[in-house]
Amino acid sequence: xxxxxxxxxxxxxxxxxxxxxxxxxxxxxxxxxxxxxxxxxxxxxxxxxxxxxxxxxxxxxxxxxxxxxxxxxxxxxxxxxxxxxxxxxxxxxxxxxxxxxxxxxxxxxxxxxxxxxxxxxxxxxxxxxxxxxxxxxxxxxxxxxxxxxxxxxxxxxxxxxxxxxxxxxxxxxxxxxxxxxxxxxxxxxxxxxxxxxxxxxxxxxxxxxxxxxxxxxxxxxxxxxxxxxxxxxxxxxxxxxxxxxxxxxxxxxxxxxxxxxxxxxxxxxxxxxxxxxxxxxxxxxxxxxxxxxxxxxxxxxxxxxxxxxxxxxxxxxxxxxxxx
Amino acid sequence: xxxxxxxxxxxxxxxxxxxxxxxxxxxxxxxxxxxxxxxxxxxxxxxxxxxxxxxxxxxxxxxxxxxxxxxxxxxxxxxxxxxxxxxxxxxxxxxxxxxxxxxxxxxxxxxxxxxxxxxxxxxxxxxxxxxxxxxxxxxxxxxxxxxxxxxxxxxxxxxxxxxxxxxxxxxxxxxxxxxxxxxxxxxxxxxxxxxxxxxxxxxxxxxxxxxxxxxxxxxxxxxxxxxxxxxxxxxxxxxxxxxxxxxxxxxxxxxxxxxxxxxx
Ligand SMILES: Cc1cc2nc3c(=O)[nH]c(=O)nc-3n(C[C@H](O)[C@H](O)[C@H](O)COP(=O)(O)OP(=O)(O)OC[C@H]3O[C@@H](n4cnc5c(N)ncnc54)[C@H](O)[C@@H]3O)c2cc1C
Ligand SMILES: Nc1ncnc2c1ncn2[C@@H]1O[C@H](COP(=O)(O)O)[C@@H](O)[C@H]1O
Numbered sequence: 001x002x003x004x005x006x007x008x009x010x011x012x013x014x015x016x017x018x019x020x021x022x023x024x025x026x027x028x029x030x031x032x033x034x035x036x037x038x039x040x041x042x043x044x045x046x047x048x049x050x051x052x053x054x055x056x057x058x059x060x061x062x063x064x065x066x067x068x069x070x071x072x073x074x075x076x077x078x079x080x081x082x083x084x085x086x087x088x089x090x091x092x093x094x095x096x097x098x099x100x101x102x103x104x105x106x107x108x109x110x111x112x113x114x115x116x117x118x119x120x121x122x123x124x125x126x127x128x129x130x131x132x133x134x135x136x137x138x139x140x141x142x143x144x145x146x147x148x149x150x151x152x153x154x155x156x157x158x159x160x161x162x163x164x165x166x167x168x169x170x171x172x173x174x175x176x177x178x179x180x181x182x183x184x185x186x187x188x189x190x191x192x193x194x195x196x197x198x199x200x201x202x203x204x205x206x207x208x209x210x211x212x213x214x215x216x217x218x219x220x221x222x223x224x225x226x227x228x229x230x231x232x233x234x235x236x237x238x239x240x241x242x243x244x245x246x247x248x249x250x251x252x253x254x255x256x257x258x259x260x261x262x263x264x265x266x267x268x269x270x271x272x273x274x275x276x277x278x279x280x281x282x283x284x285x286x287x288x289x290x291x292x293x294x295x296x297x298x299x300x301x302x303x304x305x306x307x308x309x310x311x312x313x314x315x316x317x318x319x320x321x322x323x324x
Numbered sequence: 325x326x327x328x329x330x331x332x333x334x335x336x337x338x339x340x341x342x343x344x345x346x347x348x349x350x351x352x353x354x355x356x357x358x359x360x361x362x363x364x365x366x367x368x369x370x371x372x373x374x375x376x377x378x379x380x381x382x383x384x385x386x387x388x389x390x391x392x393x394x395x396x397x398x399x400x401x402x403x404x405x406x407x408x409x410x411x412x413x414x415x416x417x418x419x420x421x422x423x424x425x426x427x428x429x430x431x432x433x434x435x436x437x438x439x440x441x442x443x444x445x446x447x448x449x450x451x452x453x454x455x456x457x458x459x460x461x462x463x464x465x466x467x468x469x470x471x472x473x474x475x476x477x478x479x480x481x482x483x484x485x486x487x488x489x490x491x492x493x494x495x496x497x498x499x500x501x502x503x504x505x506x507x508x509x510x511x512x513x514x515x516x517x518x519x520x521x522x523x524x525x526x527x528x529x530x531x532x533x534x535x536x537x538x539x540x541x542x543x544x545x546x547x548x549x550x551x552x553x554x555x556x557x558x559x560x561x562x563x564x565x566x567x568x569x570x571x572x573x574x575x576x577x578x579x580x581x582x583x584x585x586x587x588x
Contacts, residue, residue: 073455097487098468098487099486101455102484104452109424109460113548133449136351136446139342139556140556142554143552143555147548185497186496191490238506254487254488257488263585286580298557298560299560302563304566317574318571319581
């Protein structure tokens with residue numbers, strides 16, 4: 001049918017934002033190419049979810065099975081392989097998320113489908129698919145061409161599409177689950193919640209956030225003092241947590257916390273998308289980085305280019321004076 | 325426990341000024357400092373920890389030019405037992421799928437229980453090679469693993485990192501590919517002495533022919549995606565860069581904080 005297919009991502013009864021972002025992108029491409037937009041929903045007892053998605057696609061293909069209760073790439077792949085054979089989609093969208101990173105590469109390989117991962121944009125001209133993806137931690141844009149194939153796949157970077165209201169008044173098509181026997185080679189056992197930390201950085205009015213640019217854990221107290229002089233809370237990027245310089249509850253980003261303080265000061269943070277996705281909703285963003293091309297400057301409102309080891313103490317001095 | 329770890333040597337660009345090369349399809353690599361891909365360093369450490377716990381051996385494999393020997397030696401110094409380098413002019417321009425294809429040809433004749441890769445590379449950042457390799461080899465996989473609980477009766481229990489601090493626990497049949505997330509362990513320090521000790525260790529080198537591949541199966545011809553061109557990301561609104569002496573800049577920040585942050 002050569003549709004544009006969007007794989008709905010949901011977890012514990014909630015549709016995840018990436019789904020709406022992919023549908024939005026799919027709708028734009030659908031208008032341009034005249035190919036219908038189909039949302040593909042796999043799950044157990046998710047009829048209500050399908051109802052909620054009806055307006056956002058021309059069609060919702062719904063496959064329900066108790067075996068689809070929790071995400072399991074192997075079971076999903078079995079079902080999707082089947083759907084692709086039947087539907088023969090032109091292009092399949094999957095999120096570049098923990099879910100999609102586990103599923104898309106193996107599914108694409110099975111289907112011999114060209115796959116472009118972590119795309120920030122997708123273009124179609126005369127059935128030729130091109131995608132924009134970023135390399136070198138967001139410092140370079142790469143335009144890739146997908147070689148012609150019966151079905152192509154892209155995974156979409158979270159928060160790279162802005163979602164607007166629209167209504168397509170689609171309908172629901174139920175498809176019988178092709179699953180027969182149990183698949184025991186990969187079993188989902190349970191979820192583990194993040195341990196509650198000591199501080200809740202999502203509640204802070206001002207966050208002073210430190211990244212790998214700090215180089216040495218001995219330099220962290222300096223940033224801590226800057227935060228203190230502002231009545232701000234200290235947060236950080238992932239490598240600072242990986243190195244155990246600060247606890248996990250301080251981490252901003254997709255695998256940490258999403259924060260929206262009035263002011264976010266990013267110090268020695270390059271601005272990888274996993275970090276930016278967690279802080280770009282902040283009121284005012286000030287970035288300090290010695291690399292003028294650091295991607296963080298693309299989302300910051302104000303930038304200071306220079307050595308943080310010099311800037312932080314100077315700032316702290318002035319701020320203590322001003323807000324004493 | 326036979327463990328294979330796929331590692332890549334990548335340029336460090338977080339702090340560097342990058343320049344687009346003459347082809348317009350890549351960057352100048354000349355002046356850049358290279359090191360093991362951050363995620364792969366954690367994967368090597370995890371493999372060695374598993375070897376220390378369950379016995380067996382660790383083989384590191386990397387596809388790339390001669391300089392990659394340095395990265396392989398670094399892994400040997402950490403405690404890996406064997407190193408293999410895959411190299412051929414025909415590999416140039418390989419996409420994520422084709423890199424996995426080349427790796428799979430080297431891995432097929434080996435015996436293994438576990439294959440570890442990084443979640444993603446710092447340069448290409450496909451997040452694709454590990455699971456693709458599993459599919460080509462016809463074995464199980466789990467992506468974004470941040471804990472390996474244990475290995476028992478041909479199965480392993482692992483944690484996958486999801487969003488927002490949530491994790492899921494999976495039970496997986498071996499052999500399997502696990503893509504390793506940063507923070508899973510604390511990679512050991514590699515001393516110059518340690519690297520010197522392994523300087524004479526043999527690194528097996530395999531090319532297209534040894535891997536029984538045809539030229540059209542590798543590089544751009546064998547790939548399903550092709551890089552057309554690269555460019556610098558548009559800056560969008562972009563940040564207003566504060567200029568002046570350190571004193572002037574600090575004063576501006578104070579003003580911004582007063583206006584926007586409600587700091588008084
Ligand atoms: C599945 C997954 C989930 C992830 N989740 C998260 C997440 O939740 N949060 C997160 O942050 N990351 C996350 N990451 C990691 C992310 O991809 C990046 O690796 C990370 O954000 C980089 O952190 P950084 O900016 O501190 O370090 P780097 O990228 O190394 O940047 C350091 C910066 O400091 C600057 N610098 C260095 N020295 C100085 C100096 N003296 N003065 C001024 N500037 C200096 C450099 O120019 C550079 O821009 C995730 C990755 C994956 C694969
Ligand atoms: N050239 C290579 N040689 C060996 N392993 C690689 C190579 N490229 C990628 N890998 C492995 O695949 C992982 C994911 O890479 P990528 O799909 O490019 O993000 C890396 O962390 C490595 O473990």
